Amino acid sequence: MSRIGLNPISIPSGVEVTVDDKNLVKVKGAKGELSEQITPGMDIKIEDGVLTIARPTENKRHRSLHGLSRTLIYNMIEGVTKGYEKRLEIEGTGYRAQKQGKKLILGLGYSHPLELEDPQGIEVEVPAANKIIVKGINKQQVGNYAAVIRGYRPPEPYKGKGVKYEGEQIRRKVGKTGK
The missing domain is CATH 3.90.930.12 (Ribosomal protein L6)
Structure with a gap:
């Protein structure tokens, strides 16, 4: 039932x-x-x-x-x-996001900035250099585009650097220790 x-x-x-x-x-x-x-x-x-x-x-x-x-x-x-929205946070030295017209430009530690064109029906806002808000009326498209952005640099467990959802808990690992 x-x-x-x-x-x-x-x-x-x-x-x-x-x-x-x-x-x-x-x-x-x-x-x-x-x-x-x-x-x-x-x-x-x-x-x-x-x-x-x-x-x-x-x-x-x-x-x-x-x-x-x-x-x-x-x-x-x-x-x-009401619409849907997903909030992303960027952590890491030199990692940042900015909006240029319909393009989202991400600096995620690669040799070049990533330029992502906003999909049809999706609106992306960058209120701060380390925050991204993905908005739209289709829940599936909003979640999918937020996952695409996060997929370029998922948070790593040692220092926590990368793109994560707001409120997401990163399971941290202990690094190597000397003798």
Whole structure:
């Protein structure tokens, strides 16, 4: 029994949700518009500003997709109303970030600076030389782009240098000791 899939989703005012006969869900709100193809067979109903999802059978595939379908739709509604953001911190001597138009320029200890073009629908802010904020309405794209930035120099365990998520705990290791 899916505990997540059974929860109804209340649609806030100002958000328009439409579902076609092939389960293509479109959500339009103040921040933009998103669409997602939900597994055919899932029964999606909108009544009195409340969206519910029911699964057609009790087989394992439908049970596993029930909660996923509900979460995808909920994330779309949340994205067009509030949006999502990931915060990154840069630690290390000489490591820094700066914004130049639509480009994010990272100095991460390589022989050259890394220049990353902002993807479509993603906005990147650099409030300080060691802080990066990735914003957008699509939760998956925001998380993916933040992971791409972090992947260029993940934090290392000896000195903690690198790009990490805000609040992420780095497991530190003890270095070599002399005799």
